[in-house]
Amino acid sequence: MRVSSTITFGKLLIAPAVLILSIHSAIAEDQTVNRMIASQCAQCHGTNGYARGSYPDLGGDEAKDLADHLYDMKGEDRPSGIMDHQALGYTDDQIRRIAQYYSTLPENGGD
Amino acid sequence: MPLTRRNFIQMVPASAAALTLTGGAKAAEPIHHVTVLGGGFAGCTVAKYLRMWSDGEIAVTLIEPNSNHVSCIMSNLILNKRLKTTDLTFEYNDLQVKYGVEVIHDRALRIRGPQKQLRLKEAGWVSYDSLVVATGIQFDKIPGQDFRKVPHAWIAGGQSNNLRNKINRMPDTGTFVMTVPKAPYRCPPGPYERACIVADILGRRSGYLDGSSSVAPRVIVLDANPGIMAEKGTFTSAFNDLYGDIIEYIPNAQVESVDSDNLIVNTSQGSFAGDVLNVIPTHGAQNILRVSGLTGDSRWADVDPVTYASTNTLFQDVYVIGDAQGTGQPKSGHMANAQAKICADSIIRTAHGLSSYTEERLQNITTNSACFSPITYDQASWLTAVYSYNPDTGSMGLVPGSLGEAHNWSSRNFNDMFTWSDNLFADTFK
Numbered sequence: 001m002r003v004s005s006t007i008t009f010g011k012l013l014i015a016p017a018v019l020i021l022s023i024h025s026a027i028a029e030d031q032t033v034n035r036m037i038a039s040q041c042a043q044c045h046g047t048n049g050y051a052r053g054s055y056p057d058l059g060g061d062e063a064k065d066l067a068d069h070l071y072d073m074k075g076e077d078r079p080s081g082i083m084d085h086q087a088l089g090y091t092d093d094q095i096r097r098i099a100q101y102y103s104t105l106p107e108n109g110g111d
Numbered sequence: 112m113p114l115t116r117r118n119f120i121q122m123v124p125a126s127a128a129a130l131t132l133t134g135g136a137k138a139a140e141p142i143h144h145v146t147v148l149g150g151g152f153a154g155c156t157v158a159k160y161l162r163m164w165s166d167g168e169i170a171v172t173l174i175e176p177n178s179n180h181v182s183c184i185m186s187n188l189i190l191n192k193r194l195k196t197t198d199l200t201f202e203y204n205d206l207q208v209k210y211g212v213e214v215i216h217d218r219a220l221r222i223r224g225p226q227k228q229l230r231l232k233e234a235g236w237v238s239y240d241s242l243v244v245a246t247g248i249q250f251d252k253i254p255g256q257d258f259r260k261v262p263h264a265w266i267a268g269g270q271s272n273n274l275r276n277k278i279n280r281m282p283d284t285g286t287f288v289m290t291v292p293k294a295p296y297r298c299p300p301g302p303y304e305r306a307c308i309v310a311d312i313l314g315r316r317s318g319y320l321d322g323s324s325s326v327a328p329r330v331i332v333l334d335a336n337p338g339i340m341a342e343k344g345t346f347t348s349a350f351n352d353l354y355g356d357i358i359e360y361i362p363n364a365q366v367e368s369v370d371s372d373n374l375i376v377n378t379s380q381g382s383f384a385g386d387v388l389n390v391i392p393t394h395g396a397q398n399i400l401r402v403s404g405l406t407g408d409s410r411w412a413d414v415d416p417v418t419y420a421s422t423n424t425l426f427q428d429v430y431v432i433g434d435a436q437g438t439g440q441p442k443s444g445h446m447a448n449a450q451a452k453i454c455a456d457s458i459i460r461t462a463h464g465l466s467s468y469t470e471e472r473l474q475n476i477t478t479n480s481a482c483f484s485p486i487t488y489d490q491a492s493w494l495t496a497v498y499s500y501n502p503d504t505g506s507m508g509l510v511p512g513s514l515g516e517a518h519n520w521s522s523r524n525f526n527d528m529f530t531w532s533d534n535l536f537a538d539t540f541k
Contacts, residue, residue: 036452036453036456039160040478043445043538088512089496089498089512097475
């Protein structure tokens with residue numbers, strides 16, 4: 001199966017309408033790349049961003065909210081928390097991709 | 112059904128076609144079959160994500176000799192009885208039922224790269240399409256070390272209980288002697304964390320830490336490395352201040368031999384006797400990688416971090432992830448999970464005839480590490496880092512600024528440690 005620029009293989013095929021709506025600003029992006037980089041959050045924030053316990057859910061977050069939150073942590077003058085350091089590990093574009101990916105997932109997917 | 116060479120190959124597509132996948136998706140006819148060796152953090156994550164991300168288009172068979180996995184992560188807490196091995200034991204049911212991974216309990220002995228064949232102890236030679244090797248570590252043999260008398264407790268399970276029982280029975284003001292293997296080794300902060308936990312156990316039990324006794328127990332840490340290898344600020348402070356009268360840290364101590372009956376370890380810095388001896392041998396990739404030629408002259412398998420495929424051209428479609436690979440990233444369960452996702456993505460792309468080397472993908476290959484280290488009975492520190500692929504060097508490098516460690520140990524960190532591990536365990540095994 002070949003993939004197009006907006007619709008791709010695997011799980012993402014399930015909700016193409018959601019995808020197309022949400023990636024209008026990044027129409028040519030490879031969504032599997034965004035999925036791959038976003039999956040690196042799952043070790044702490046749960047598979048597909050549905051966390052257990054007190055860690056925040058990421059799945060279903062508004063892209064702008066999540067990206068802004070990460071940009072804020074990345075911009076800390078004196079990084080002190082785990083997430084301050086984690087945010088410093090990603091370029092602004094990578095943060096945008098992570099946030100964009102989680103915004104395509106349903107908010108209640110962990111239930 | 113007994114596993115034979117013939118039905119091993121036949122049963123995979125047959126069982127995969129009958130799967131019920133999560134998310135209500137219709138089970139697809141497999142387009143590719145991946146065999147995974149090893150059911151630890153690396154192997155289980157790659158198996159789960161291959162199934163989940165391919166929506167069942169890739170059939171996965173996981174081969175693991177044991178019926179379950181005991182997590183090394185958190186296993187130092189078995190020593191102070193905060194946890195039991197059963198708390199850290201994970202079955203393969205979820206991988207089988209939720210994700211449709213076929214699990215076979217057998218031991219892999221050898222890989223023939225050019226023939227794309229694998230020798231299993233029970234089933235004999237079988238063929239593979241793609242093979243992911245996630246078999247963890249193997250210890251070097253130290254002359255005289257009998258693991259029953261001088262446990263390593265560096266692969267969790269019975270060894271963890273063995274060491275806990277020995278600590279339990281030793282005199283309150285006795286001497287505990289442990290060794291730190293030459294880097295790279297599994298879990299860089301782990302040995303120093305262990306030293307703190309044992310110092311805490313003995314310090315409390317003897318009454319030294321609360322001032323009710325003036326006789327300090329001793330914890331001697333013999334490090335094969337020139338200095339503390341992780342969370343240097345935290346452990347230097349814990350060793351010098353919190354446990355200053357208990358812990359004695361000796362760097363550049365290479366283990367030469369062990370007297371298991373008299374509990375003496377002989378090192379390049381002298382001989383040390385203890386009431387309990389905990390010698391963690393230097394380690395490398397499992398023997399199957401070495402005898403098959405995957406490690407070459409190294410202790411670890413050289414791989415391309417874009418795909419985790421072996422760089423040995425005799426091993427087409429063979430990938431190595433987790434502690435066995437030699438990219439230089441820290442060896443930990445968290446990292447193994449991270450690498451498994453990069454590898455799974457690459458295998459799925461290959462199965463669809465897509466390149467893993469698009470500019471877009473090369474710019475976005477990252478892994479990360481985060482871990483907590485208990486320092487006392489109810490306080491912990493943490494360490495974190497992000498690694499990113501550098502197309503110019505073809506290697507993973509630490510992203511500047513991303514390396515951080517806790518400013519101090521705290522009970523809040525201790526509580527967060529359980530949330531972290533709960534999520535990591537779920538992302539891997541559930």
